[in-house]
Amino acid sequence: MLPPALRTDARAGAVLHRLLQKAAMRLRHIAHCAGALSVFVGYRDDVKWSEEIRFNETQDTFALSRALALAWARRPAELRRRPPLQVGVVLTRLLPLHTHTPDLFDPGQAGARERLFSAVDTVNQTYGHGTVYLGGAFGVTKDAPMRIAYTRIPTPEVEEIDPRRERRVRPLKQTEAPDFWEGC
DSSP states (O other): OOOGGGOSHHHHHHHHHHHHHHHHHHHHHTTEEEEEEEEEEEOSTTOEEEEEEEEEEEOOHHHHHHHHHHHHHTSOHHHHTSOOSEEEEEEESOEEGGGOOOOTTOHHHHHHHHHHHHHHHHHHHHHOTTSSOOGGGTTOTTTSOOOOOSSOOOOHHHHSOOGGGTTOSSOOOOOOOOOTTTTO
């Protein structure tokens, strides 16, 4: 359910982007790709709209954001004028990453994006979720916090700041201190 301040077309779209970015981070954590995205919007008077977009399996947040934008643009004009009450996004057609066949026509971008989103996930795990996010979620990062989903209990190492990192992107290497009495 969206709070009253977020019941506009633009703000509801931003919440969907934030939800999608969180889902993509979780997807990368469990080493899976998604091949479809479903978007849901609920309005007053029990009016609902949903759309599913299928694509080549990916865990790339940019590709998932393009699919979300395509689905969001397909909403009927009469619903765009109505204030949304609830929104949701679901990634489906999940595939384990080790069984994924990379896209033949986009070989160079895949590795770079994988490294980019790995770095984004590391920074967010180190400094807190919402430290780095795509612009589509601007203004709603506090309104879509990490929450427990109805269907599963999230793992703390994905959902919270990792205290072992001591707020460092690269944890300090544990080295043994030289024995003070050695050589005496």
